[in-house]
Amino acid sequence: MDDRGIITLYNRRDQRAITETSAKYGRYCLSIARNILWNMQDCEECVNDTWLHAWNAIPPAQPNCLKLFLAKITRNLSLNRRKESSRQKRGGGEYPLALEEVGEFIPGGSSVETAMEELAFMEAVAAFLRRLPQKECGIFIRRYFHMDTTAAIADHFSTTEGNVLKILSRTRKKLKDYLEQEGYTV
Secondary structure (H helix, E strand, O other): OOHHHHHHHHHOOOOHHHHHHHHHHHHHHHHHHHHHHOOHHHHHHHHHHHHHHHHHHOOOOOOOOHHHHHHHHHHHHHHHHHHHOOOOOOOOOOHHHHHHHHHHHOOOOOOHHHHHHHHHHHHHHHHHHHHOOHHHHHHHHHHHOOOOOHHHHHHHOOOOHHHHHHHHHHHHHHHHHHHHHOOOOO
């Protein structure tokens, strides 16, 4: 079933929406959760919670791209679960590695002013990503949004892991330079 059909099922409050969503995007959402959590039970719970959140959000939300809509929900639920977890495990997925790689760019704080600064920062990063060639942007997003391993990214783009690492390194440098030009101190 295509995405419009699935969204129609959600709008009609038809329970088949969950079944169709799970069949079409279950593995995809599970891979996002697994890259962040690395605990299969937590991953499965996050994916099930994704279906619930989608059910509660559609309607009124009418996503243009259901796949990205679900990816964002899964990612946010997985990140929240990871924050809540007080357990520190070895080999805890790609999340700590990816954060370490771009950690120098991420602003912190909790005030309204800081929240506004973070929004402007995110818009600057989005503008930067729109300027990148498609492959470079795809590699960057798969690493830092989906938290994919560099090996998985290399496989997806039919290249070597070394090439992916080189592209990520160059893209981070370009991002740093771009943010400095935009007035951000990094």
